[in-house]
Amino acid sequence: MQPTFLKPVKVIVADDHKLFADGVEQIINSTPGFEVLASVDNGKLLMQVLNRLSPDIILLDINMPFLDGLETAALIKKNKPGIKIIFISMHYDASIKTFIQKNGINGFVHKNISAKELKDALYKVVAGENVFISNYPAQQTEINAPQPGTEFISQHKLTKTEVAIIKLIAGGDSTKAIADKRSLSYLTVESHRKNILRKLKAKNMAEVIAFAVKYGLV
Amino acid sequence: MQPTFLKPVKVIVADDHKLFADGVEQIINSTPGFEVLASVDNGKLLMQVLNRLSPDIILLDINMPFLDGLETAALIKKNKPGIKIIFISMHYDASIKTFIQKNGINGFVHKNISAKELKDALYKVVAGENVFISNYPAQQTEINAPQPGTEFISQHKLTKTEVAIIKLIAGGDSTKAIADKRSLSYLTVESHRKNILRKLKAKNMAEVIAFAVKYGLV
DNA sequence: TAATATATACCTGTAAACAGGTATGCCTTA
DNA sequence: TAAGGCATACCTGTTTACAGGTATATATTA
Secondary structure: OOOOOOOOEEEEEEOOOHHHHHHHHHHHHOOOOEEEEEEEOOHHHHHHHHHHOOOOEEEEEOOOOOOOHHHHHHHHHHHOOOOEEEEEEOOOOHHHHHHHHHHOOOEEEEOOOOHHHHHHHHHHHHOOOOEEEOOOHHHHHOOOOOOOOHHHHHHHOOOHHHHHHHHHHHOOOOHHHHHHHOOOOHHHHHHHHHHHHHHHOOOOHHHHHHHHHHOOOO | OOOOOOOOEEEEEEOOOHHHHHHHHHHHHOOOOEEEEEEEOOHHHHHHHHHHOOOOEEEEEOOOOOOOHHHHHHHHHHHOOOOEEEEEEOOOOHHHHHHHHHHOOOEEEEOOOOHHHHHHHHHHHHOOOOEEEOOOHHHHHOOOOOOOOHHHHHHHOOOHHHHHHHHHHHOOOOHHHHHHHOOOOHHHHHHHHHHHHHHHOOOOHHHHHHHHHHOOOO
16 A cells, blocks of 8 residues: 555545536545546536546446446556546446456445445455445345346347347447447448447337347347 | 434435435435434335424435435325425436425426535525436426437537437448438538537447447437 | 537448358367 | 358449528517
């Protein structure tokens, strides 16, 4: 752990509920050795802020408009792997668990924890530990969550790659952007697009996205 | 308003999200003239605490386990009408509005407001005013309907035509198809598309549709 | 009434999506 | 082991979307 008297640990809070973010900010600022650099209310803004600021830790809400927490976290871990990320959310399920493991997220704290527990979590993450805090023990064990979107996927026999591409398209990515992100040929991504349209019998991707979001895939 | 240097205004915070309650507590304690007596996480506990403590204001979450905010508020207003109550919630609808009017609730603040706005609300309620603060302007005016999508529309200042076109695009219609259906010029529909993309700061329509469906517009 | 928002429409490009193929190596599983 | 699904990649077109403008009549509102 860094000597807190030398260098305060810099934190950014990302949560679309301003009052919550402001409250957390106050709690962190009152924690010795920690200071909040900024608090933002959506993922896009967070990415912009990260061009200017270099936090040590990001407290990241999972449900946010304009780039949700998971996508944002993946981007950050890819581009700035040194920054530690703690998810903060009302809900926890198997998909989040998997995401945390795969992407090296440093912690998950439930929004129902106390200020003291949040501080403990921050100290632990700074010390290099991974933390998981929730006061709903049920939600920790309850792994078999009703994964949203599975129905949609199985109904149309979509493959993993196709699902991934649908999600990226829903985020506004073009075929070229997707090819770059996933290190695929432009032509490969186009093939996937065509297969998706064929399987869903859709006229274009706008229609696909509408269905996918309705069925909880995105 | 009470002279704050003589008697601090006593507040109780009731919210089942501890971290949120703790954050609000810190915000209030850092507000001159205010102090938090207690913070509780359910309605039953709040009623017990009120046997011992006499707050001036209660910040009351509507969605709480063990006696929700509305029931709790009704009980308090019946037994201790002198205590002012400000609802604090993520959601606002016609039923809450009716309840506020019938039961003389002193304010409603949305959880997405800033710390400063919360402080303003507290000052106003102490001064005898009723407050309503939300950063979703649609929800203030839109009284008789939890119309899904209105939030999305007002937030991005979309016009009727633009909304209609978004819906058609989500259904898979091309610009030409839309122009035919609505007896508009192809070029007009393209203009609307451009305006939509500009307003939502989206890269393409797929992204727009994803947002629109998420917010219940489609 | 002056300014602003809305709906309409046009013009000129470039970029991207879509259509309809073919093909191949790699798994999985019947 | 043979068949099928999957992910990968390529080719050739056509169509559509997007970008960046301008413009004008009609409301609406400050």
